[in-house]
Amino acid sequence: MISAEKEILPILNQQELYTVEPTHLHVASSDIVETIDVNVFYGDFHALKDVNLAIKKNSVTALIGPSGCGKTTFLRLLNRMNDYIPSHMVRGKVLINGVDIYRDKIEIEQLRKEVGMVFQKPNPFPKSIFENVAYGLRIQGIKDKHLIHERVINAIQQVGLWNEVKDNLRKNALALSGGQQQRVCIARTLAVEPDIILMDEPTSALDPISTSRIEELILQLKQKYTIIIVTHNMQQASRISDTTAFFYLGELIEVGKTTDIFTNPRNERTERYITGRFG
């Protein structure tokens, strides 16, 4: 582990940090992600409204809610993936490890190494399995062949793909099945050893067996990583997550322990949604 490299917080920002109001200092708390009064706009469209959400280290958080309610928008807020959309605008604070990623001077590339992302549709590069997983290391400029080899193999083992691909790591990743491709994509993210992994409906394009494999994997990954996952599948949310957050029309309606949300929701709209009685 290269902990110096992994530090999001550039020295020059620490000073700024102490000038922030004390309530917003969360370096010592176990909240690895915290959003404070976050509003997101696409042009005139108000996509997220005053979202306040704190996420604990080494937990799995499920984001649920009907289509178009802002789950993806929230997820992509956390690694600034929406920066490329010209009309996208953020107000409020998004703290990751205590750093305001929209206001403090941060390196966006560094942020994304710490906040990895797995997409809905498996999107391996048209390269070999090995090169896919090594990609993040190569772009960091790591040249050490042994280190790359070790990390790649380690990542492939972590996603439980080793026995399936060990004999043809040089095979094109696009030749794998959808479920295997998605696990390559997860391995690719793990290889750079992020703190947080964002997953946007990672199993919605997969068959049930691949899905349960990835669910098991998520439960294992929890030991080392903080995982935030968008899902439309209520069973999936209850199986794998510790915390569930319900979004509706851009608002965070309710957030709490998954068991509570599913057995005893406080908000009526949450209840209607999880019981499938939503219009």
Added chain:
Amino acid sequence: MLILSDKMKKRKIIEFSIEKLLLASSLISILTTGGIIIVLTIEGVAFFKEVSVIDFLTDTEWTPLFTQKHFGILPLLSGTILTSFIAIAVALPIGLSIAVFLSEYSSVRFRELIKPVLELLAAVPTVIYGFFALIVVTPFLQKLIPGMSSFNSLSAGLVMGIMIIPYVSSLSQDALLAVPSSLREASYGMGATRLQTSVKVMIPAASSGIIVSVILAISRAVGETMIVAIAAGQQPRLTLNPLVPVETITAYIVQVSLGDVPHGSLEYRTIFAAGITLFVFTLILNNISYWFKRKYQEKYE
């Protein structure tokens, strides 16, 4: 009822004639192509009855208009290859950079704005490029490179390279934009910069389209006539020296077509021999591009 059927009759006649008209126009283009091939073959066969194919392919001199006649195509071929090579050496890096910039860096607005400007490069009459090479580029280069002839393949190639930039940039840009943006996102999501994303993901993923664009640009350069006829000289010479006059296949064809060689003579038939060579050359380029496409698709599917 009577009026209606009259109308319908009229419409049927119109439709019938339009259909025949369309058929006729497509026939014309097919007949023209067929005609060209037939004429090339007939005159070519006549030529190769008098000159052996071996001489044609191995003789290092091309002097059909002199008393001491030689019919080696190599000097013309080398002139064509040399000027085209210089042109593509200019157009590939510049055209690809433009394509990457427009697809990966610039805003959609700027992309739309710059497109017609770039395409203008290919729309300038080539005779203007020719004179530009002859009276601007060559004198300028002569200051830098003493001993350079007034006619040379370097300035002709450079200027031709500028002309074919849009061929490379526009098709390469299309190829880059056709790469699924999920790959771009995956790369950015790993913490890659724009440059890393372009070089390590986008260009490799678009390589088949980029190669095809380059081959198309080469075909264009090989067939280009005016620029080389004006600026590269009219002296067939087997050389790779870019500073001396050379003659390309196309320039030779112009030279003889404009001259006063008698119809049906051997000198006249050299045009067709040169034409066949050009035709075969372009055909080979097309096949290479086809082969690359196939190879790429096998690799990535």
